[in-house]
Amino acid sequence: MIEKLVEKLKADKENWEKFRLFFCEKKIPAKTVLLKEGEIADTLFFIKKGCLRMWFNNDGKDITFQFFFEGQAVASIDSFIESQPTLFTIESIEPTVLFSLSRENFNFILNHYPEMKEGFNKILYTRFRNYAQLFLSRIKDNPRKRYEDLLKNHPEIIQRVPQHYIASYLGITPISLSRIRNKK
Amino acid sequence: MIEKLVEKLKADKENWEKFRLFFCEKKIPAKTVLLKEGEIADTLFFIKKGCLRMWFNNDGKDITFQFFFEGQAVASIDSFIESQPTLFTIESIEPTVLFSLSRENFNFILNHYPEMKEGFNKILYTRFRNYAQLFLSRIKDNPRKRYEDLLKNHPEIIQRVPQHYIASYLGITPISLSRIRNKK
DNA sequence: ATGCAACGATAACAATTGTTAAGAAATGCA
DNA sequence: TGCATTTCTTAACAATTGTTATCGTTGCAT
Structure with a gap:
């Protein structure tokens, strides 16, 4: 995912220098909270090294329902898309290195390459299908x-x-x- | 949903007579299978009166995971969209009256009114969010x-x-x- | 109307999972 | 290195849920 995106951006020599600055590398230790329940997700993360988990609080206990590893894009999708407070917290499990991309810059890139929108929709669709799968496995x-x-x-x-x-x-x-x- | 669609189609006097024939009213008794696990969903149903359930077989027992009532559109979405065999069976609980619309006619209408596509995508998005909700409730x-x-x-x-x-x-x-x- | 199948309640027992508590092993950090 | 924290295992007991079986009721078809 991140590879394809960067590849595409690099190919666009004219704009690459500008786009490069959109991505900000971030190094965090284990157990660092990237996004906290109640906040609005305004950043998309790409994991270079390490892993994260997504969880929510249920009567004082936290329930983990998704893990993320190298190469994956991470965000509280609902919150990122609809600018609503997230229900979920994103936290590192290991020391992790990631690239962050702000929503503004993300939208800027998407507007610059409209053909990427479809790919983004596919990611969404996949994510939701994944939920459906997990749901069925819980039932079965x-x-x-x-x-x-x-x-x-x-x-x-x-x-x-x-x-x-x-x-x-x-x-x-x-x-x-x-x-x-x-x-x- | 069905109301809006029909309203829109009726407004188009020129084509309404033609479109009207696309919708086929169907009366079925209770416990009638509309779509069987393994078949490909090539019909979209709209419930006029009655109710349906969607279920799948798990080690000989059937597991119901969705109910549908008056005014709702019903289909095995994955199967209908991707023309793949469905994993799920759709069956009436009560005697039910519904309108059916074939995939061909559905696509024909969609091509005739491209602005409807977005609405359809929203329905999809909502359906998937619904799965996510159910999933979280199972967990919590x-x-x-x-x-x-x-x-x-x-x-x-x-x-x-x-x-x-x-x-x-x-x-x-x-x-x-x-x-x-x-x-x- | 009669008989059959579907539906729901209940009981007794089994299996699974949760709770609380204690301690061992591994890990991270000063 | 050594200490503190985190992580994992085990045990004993409680609570929940499943399984099997029985019985009464209801609705529908012949």
Whole structure:
């Protein structure tokens, strides 16, 4: 995603120098909050190195429902698009390096390359389909099955992410996850 | 939705006579399958009277995950858009009267009124947001809370739909739903 | 009207998952 | 290195939910 975008921008020699300044590199330690519940997302992030999680507060406990890794674009989509306060917090899990792009600059680029709009819509569509998938898996599968699917389809998540975040993501307690992992 | 569409088409006196023939009224008894898992959705339905449910098979049990009532448009969106076999079955709960519109005619109308495309995209966007909401409620809330939310926000569903479908929709067994309803 | 299928309630028991608590292992940082 | 924090595991018990089965009611079709 970020690669394609930058490639495209670089090809446009005339404007590249200008666009380059739009992207701001940012280095953050683990457990840094990039966007806090209630704020309005005015920045799009691209992960160069590291990983993030998206979570929301539910009766004092935080519930993680999405992870992001290298190469992915990260934002509270709803909030970014509609300029509404986000329901979700975005936070680093590991020390992370990212590029940030402000909404203004994002819109500027989109207006400069209207053909990118379609690609952006596809990303949206994909993101929502992803929600639908997660939703169905919650309905269909019990925690053990969801863990096994995650292990099969995204072993990298289980490798890199602390277990209590994964437990939260699977909708169970860390204790229950521990049982599933060991009483196999 | 259907009202707006028909209103718009009627306003176009020149073509209304032609378009009118696109819509085919259909009367079906309860428990009639309109679209079966594995088929390709080539028809869009609008409900005049009655209600439907959308479900899929999971290890021999059917899981209901969406209800449709008067005035709503119904289709397996993914299948209808991408001409892929649907994962979901659409079935009437009550005796139902609906209008059907074939994909060809739907596309014909859309091409004739390109300004409708945006409205259609909004419907899509809304549908997906709805999935996201349902997804979050599955994560956040226990069955009792989900039942109470449904009772509060959609009492008409609880009134009209048999309990075992609602239990399925809530992700619990009919027995458990019965307990929740009575041990309040 | 009669019989059958669908629907809902309840009981008894099993399985799963949550809660609380304690301690071991790993990790990060001064 | 050593200390503090985070992370993970395990145990004992509680709560929730599922499973199986039975029974009464209702609605519909013949």
